[in-house]
Amino acid sequence: MPTEPRSDTGGAVVSAILIGVACLVIWDSMSYMDKDSAVFPRTFAGVLIVASAAYIVKWLLGRGEAGPGADTGSLPRRVLLVGIMLGGTMAMPWIGFIGAALPVFAALTLVAMYDPWTRFRVLVYPLIGIAIVLGFFYLFREVLQVPLPTGDLFDS
Amino acid sequence: MAGLEHLLAALTPINLAFALFGVVAGTVIGAIPGLTATMSVAVLVPLTFAMPTSSALILMGAIYTGAIYGGAYSAILLNTPGTPSAIATTFDGYPLAKKGDGDYAITIACLASVIGGLVGALALMTLAPPLSQVALAFGSVEYFWLAIFGLSLIAALSEGSLLKGVAGGALGLLLSCIGVAEVAGDVRLTFGLQTLLSGIQIVAALIGLYSIPVLIDLVAQPGHHLQVDSGSRGFRLGEAVRYLWGDKINTIRSAVIGTVVGILPGAGGSIASLVSYSEARRTAKPGQAYGKGEPGGIIASESANNATVGGGFIPTLVLGIPGTPPDAVILGALLVQGVRTGPSLFTNQGEIVYTFIWGLILATILMLPTGLFIGRYAYRTIITLPKALLVPAIAFMTIIGSYAIRNNISDVIIMIVLGGLGWIIGRFGFTASPIVLGLILGPIAESGFVQAWTIGTATDDRFGMFFGRPISIAIIVFTLFTLLSPLVLARLQKIKEQAHAD
Numbered sequence: 001m002p003t004e005p006r007s008d009t010g011g012a013v014v015s016a017i018l019i020g021v022a023c024l025v026i027w028d029s030m031s032y033m034d035k036d037s038a039v040f041p042r043t044f045a046g047v048l049i050v051a052s053a054a055y056i057v058k059w060l061l062g063r064g065e066a067g068p069g070a071d072t073g074s075l076p077r078r079v080l081l082v083g084i085m086l087g088g089t090m091a092m093p094w095i096g097f098i099g100a101a102l103p104v105f106a107a108l109t110l111v112a113m114y115d116p117w118t119r120f121r122v123l124v125y126p127l128i129g130i131a132i133v134l135g136f137f138y139l140f141r142e143v144l145q146v147p148l149p150t151g152d153l154f155d156s
Numbered sequence: 157m158a159g160l161e162h163l164l165a166a167l168t169p170i171n172l173a174f175a176l177f178g179v180v181a182g183t184v185i186g187a188i189p190g191l192t193a194t195m196s197v198a199v200l201v202p203l204t205f206a207m208p209t210s211s212a213l214i215l216m217g218a219i220y221t222g223a224i225y226g227g228a229y230s231a232i233l234l235n236t237p238g239t240p241s242a243i244a245t246t247f248d249g250y251p252l253a254k255k256g257d258g259d260y261a262i263t264i265a266c267l268a269s270v271i272g273g274l275v276g277a278l279a280l281m282t283l284a285p286p287l288s289q290v291a292l293a294f295g296s297v298e299y300f301w302l303a304i305f306g307l308s309l310i311a312a313l314s315e316g317s318l319l320k321g322v323a324g325g326a327l328g329l330l331l332s333c334i335g336v337a338e339v340a341g342d343v344r345l346t347f348g349l350q351t352l353l354s355g356i357q358i359v360a361a362l363i364g365l366y367s368i369p370v371l372i373d374l375v376a377q378p379g380h381h382l383q384v385d386s387g388s389r390g391f392r393l394g395e396a397v398r399y400l401w402g403d404k405i406n407t408i409r410s411a412v413i414g415t416v417v418g419i420l421p422g423a424g425g426s427i428a429s430l431v432s433y434s435e436a437r438r439t440a441k442p443g444q445a446y447g448k449g450e451p452g453g454i455i456a457s458e459s460a461n462n463a464t465v466g467g468g469f470i471p472t473l474v475l476g477i478p479g480t481p482p483d484a485v486i487l488g489a490l491l492v493q494g495v496r497t498g499p500s501l502f503t504n505q506g507e508i509v510y511t512f513i514w515g516l517i518l519a520t521i522l523m524l525p526t527g528l529f530i531g532r533y534a535y536r537t538i539i540t541l542p543k544a545l546l547v548p549a550i551a552f553m554t555i556i557g558s559y560a561i562r563n564n565i566s567d568v569i570i571m572i573v574l575g576g577l578g579w580i581i582g583r584f585g586f587t588a589s590p591i592v593l594g595l596i597l598g599p600i601a602e603s604g605f606v607q608a609w610t611i612g613t614a615t616d617d618r619f620g621m622f623f624g625r626p627i628s629i630a631i632i633v634f635t636l637f638t639l640l641s642p643l644v645l646a647r648l649q650k651i652k653e654q655a656h657a658d
Contacts, residue, residue: 010584011320018323025330025345039609040602041333041344044594047328055319065317065585073376081375082576083370085551089568101552108548110561114378115542125545132549136556144191144199148562 008064015052015059080111096151098137105129107150162507166214166514174215175519176206179526182222183229187308187534189236189363193223193425194481201489209493210508214515216489220482221273221465221520224425228265228458233258233538234550236367240359241425241461243592244433246366248446248453255449258539262531263396264451265458266524268407271400273458273520274409276418276466281513284470284502290419291479296611300604301631302420303597306427308635309434310590321590327602328570328594331356338599339606351566360558360567361574361595365588366556368575375547380539388616391528403452406436407459414460418467424480425461426596432460438638466516470537473497473509572593 022045029038029045058064088104111123140146165171178200185196204212227239232249245265252261279287296304309326334345335355346352388390400407410432417428429556436456437446446453468479469486478484478498490497495505502509558571578588612621622628 008580008584011317013587014581014584014586015320015323018327021327021330025333028345028347032337032340032342034337034342036606036610037337037340037342037344040598040605041330044326048323051319051323051326055317055323058319065320073373075376077375078372081372081547081551082572085555086313086569086572089555089565089572092568093418093565101555104555105548105552108375108551112375112547113544115544121544125542128545129548132552134177136552140556140560144560146193146198148556148559149565 008066011064012056012059019049051114053079077111084108092149094152097148099151101133105133162510163514165511171211171214171515174211175196175218175515176522178215178218179222179519179522182219183530184227185222186226187229187238189238189553190231192239193220196223197482197485204489210511213512216486217516218519224461225269225523229534232261235370237362241429243426244429244457245454248450251449258535260385260392263392263455266527267396267400268455268458269462270409270520270524272411272414272462273494276415276463277516279415280466280469284474287419287470294420296604296607298627299600300608301628303601304595305631305635306430306597308638317585320585324586324590328591329598332595332598338603341481357561357567359561360571363554363558364571364575365592369579372579399451406452407455410456411463414463415467418464418479419470421477423481425464428460428464430451431459432456473501474499
């Protein structure tokens with residue numbers, strides 16, 4: 001990721017947010033019963049404040065170092081990807097693993113689809129998706145004995 | 157060197173079959189993000205209870221070594237370490253795959269893993285009793301300094317801005333504090349959220365911070381995930397062997413580092429690979445661009461993490477102290493088998509131990525053909541799978557892999573949220589690697605620091621506790637050397653250039 005010296009307002013804003021996070025950590029550490037629990041988070045909250053503040057000063061002096069920035073590409077698809085994954089995960093305790101995984105897989109296939117839908121793709125892609133989901137379900141639940149969510153809605 | 161009779165005992169068809177099965181199963185499981193080497197060994201341990209002891213050990217060792225290597229596949233092809241010990245493999249493996257050399261990167265990883273695994277196994281065979289004393293020489297303060305040494309890698313991993321790297325590392329260390337404090341039991345940084353009570357699971361965080369940003373960028377644009385060259389180029393074995401021969405010092409040094417770090421209980425493959433990567437980067441030759449697809453980075457990481465397999469068995473077998481988490485599972489299985497570990501194991505039950513070590517060596521050698529074959533298949537799958545199937549398949553694997561670690565939906569939510577946040581701050585130059593480094597090293601640094609601080613306070617000698625022990629001093633000197641040598645060398649180079657100009 002090449003960086004070039006230029007104004008980096010975004011980096012300075014993130015640094016300011018990180019200072020806020022560090023202050024929150026210090027505030028939280030005031031409530032610990034044992035001081036041993038507070039030493040480490042306070043120390044590194046201090047490091048975070050110093051590093052972030054130093055970066056803000058550097059930015060104010062016009063020596064900010066910008067990151068790669070937002071590349072071109074579809075923002076709605078990005079947001080949808082995270083939203084679908086998060087939504088499916090949160091729904092899993094209610095509708096069960098397979099009940100959540102199949103719609104998530106189908107929705108993500110639609111979000112990631114750039115090629116035209118041919119008859120072959122319409123037939124084959126869902127079948128591959130079902131095979132992957134059921135294959136992993138079997139591997140994790142039966143072979144690796146992972147108790148995957150069954151779904152509260154379907155529990156008697 | 158142990159006798160030929162033990163080699164012949166290991167070479168029985170049934171032991172060879174177990175070694176082959178173990179390597180293949182371990183490699184496949186290790187390649188799935190979220191399924192760690194510990195989990196692969198734990199899942200397959202019940203199979204060993206009815207077996208002869210040496211065969212059981214060979215199977216477990218083969219699974220373990222295969223899983224450590226398998227983690228490299230997803231690290232190289234998806235920028236997602238399959239196991240935590242493959243973190244450093246992502247630094248150069250993924251950039252190399254992006255350039256269209258994923259097949260080459262996998263072959264390099266396979267060869268380095270085999271060499272690292274052999275060095276670790278040979279150390280176990282020849283030097284186990286004296287090397288096990290290293291584990292006893294390491295106290296809490298030495299672990300603290302070792303973690304600080306690992307954190308010095310932040311300087312190397314900070315792309316563009318050191319200050320952003322330091323801030324990212326500190327953020328990772330703070331994230332590692334979330335949940336119930338290991339030392340004193342306080343509930344920290346949860347802000348009343350039940351989801352955060354069990355803390356941030358390192359593997360889930362790794363998957364989120366490395367894999368989700370890749371998915372977010374993958375879904376946003378048409379085009380291939382990795383650059384694809386037309387035509388088959390085979391395994392590119394000759395090319396990889398020539399590179400390894402040219403970088404033999406890095407290969408051997410990393411294997412030795414991996415063996416020694418493997419001996420330290422609790423340190424494990426992730427620290428071994430980070431420390432050896434740091435060393436490889438520090439001693440880079442002119443023209444080597446670490447972090448941008450330099451094969452030497454893959455060699456350092458993979459050679460070191462596979463060397464921890466043999467290294468970790470040293471304290472496990474000689475002292476009964478597991479060197480790495482999978483060793484703890486194997487130790488439990490050994491107790492079920494009736495094997496009593498301890499200094500006399502090598503003399504009283506030498507037949508079992510040496511047969512096992514030969515079995516481990518054979519399994520490591522078997523990793524070469526199986527690893528190359530499975531790696532080639534994984535590479536071709538990733539480059540030929542259409543994006544509309546690749547994205548949901550990876551997303552699905554990240555979800556199920558994060559869930560399976562603790563059977564906890566919270567880990568999956570944290571994984572996705574961390575990944576999203578990681579992608580956002582990554583746009584502004586706050587890269588994932590320093591955060592991950594802080595997350596991994598945080599618990600080791602904290603428990604080492606607090607224990608040393610408490611002992612120092614009790615003995616009224618805090619300064620002596622932190623700065624007066626020989627191993628601590630050596631690690632501090634090494635850390636300073638790692639941090640300062642690039643600056644000093646750059647300064648000397650500048651002076652030299654000025655002198656030439658004058």
